[in-house]
Amino acid sequence: MPEMQMRVSDEDRERATGQLQRAFAEGRLTRPELEDRLELALTSKTYGDLLGLITDLPAEAPPADDVVELESKSGHVRRSGDWAVPRRLRVSSKYGSAELDLSQAVIPHPVVDLELDLTYGSAKIIVPEGAVVNVDAFHTEWGQTSVSDVPGRRRPGTLYVVVSGRAKYGGLRVRYPRRRWFTH
Structure with missing residues (x-):
C-alpha cells in the first residue's frame, strides 16, 4: 500500500518510541526487545517500518487535540475524494446519515479511530482495498452492521480502521470500493 511507503516524521518516531516504552512499563516487552525496537x-x-515494530502491541490512544469532529443535526455528513483523514474522527448526526469514502483519501496514519454517534441515521464507510476494519465497538439498537468481505483482524502493513459508537435507529455498512468494469 502506498501509505506504508510514505516517509515518517520525527513526531511519528517519537510517538512509536513512546508506545514501545509504555509496553515495556506494562510488562509486554523485555528490556532487550525494547532496546532492539527503540533502535x-x-x-x-x-x-x-514503524508499524512492524508496534503491530503486536495495543494501539496507543491518540492525543485529545488530534480529534476532528463532524456534526450535523439534520443533514448528511459526507467526505469523499482527496481529503485528509485525521487519526481520530468523530461523526455525529441526530437525523442524518454519514458517508465516509476513504478509498481515495490521504491517510498518513497506520490506525484510524472512527467514532460514530447517529440517532436516526445510518453510516456507510468505504475503505481502500486491503484495509482492515474492526467494528466490534459499534452498537446499533434497531439496525444492522454489515461488513462486506473486509477483514476485521489487524494485519502488519495495512490500514487499520477501528469503528466505535452507536446508531440507535440506523445501521453500519463497511465495504471496499466497487470495481468498475470497462468494455471496449
Missing part, C-alpha cells in the same frame, strides 16, 4: 524505531524511514 529500529529511531532509524525508521517509512510507516511500514
Whole structure:
C-alpha cells in the first residue's frame, strides 16, 4: 500500500518510541526487545517500518487535540475524494446519515479511530482495498452492521480502521470500493 511507503516524521518516531516504552512499563516487552525496537524505531524511514515494530502491541490512544469532529443535526455528513483523514474522527448526526469514502483519501496514519454517534441515521464507510476494519465497538439498537468481505483482524502493513459508537435507529455498512468494469 502506498501509505506504508510514505516517509515518517520525527513526531511519528517519537510517538512509536513512546508506545514501545509504555509496553515495556506494562510488562509486554523485555528490556532487550525494547532496546532492539527503540533502535529500529529511531532509524525508521517509512510507516511500514514503524508499524512492524508496534503491530503486536495495543494501539496507543491518540492525543485529545488530534480529534476532528463532524456534526450535523439534520443533514448528511459526507467526505469523499482527496481529503485528509485525521487519526481520530468523530461523526455525529441526530437525523442524518454519514458517508465516509476513504478509498481515495490521504491517510498518513497506520490506525484510524472512527467514532460514530447517529440517532436516526445510518453510516456507510468505504475503505481502500486491503484495509482492515474492526467494528466490534459499534452498537446499533434497531439496525444492522454489515461488513462486506473486509477483514476485521489487524494485519502488519495495512490500514487499520477501528469503528466505535452507536446508531440507535440506523445501521453500519463497511465495504471496499466497487470495481468498475470497462468494455471496449
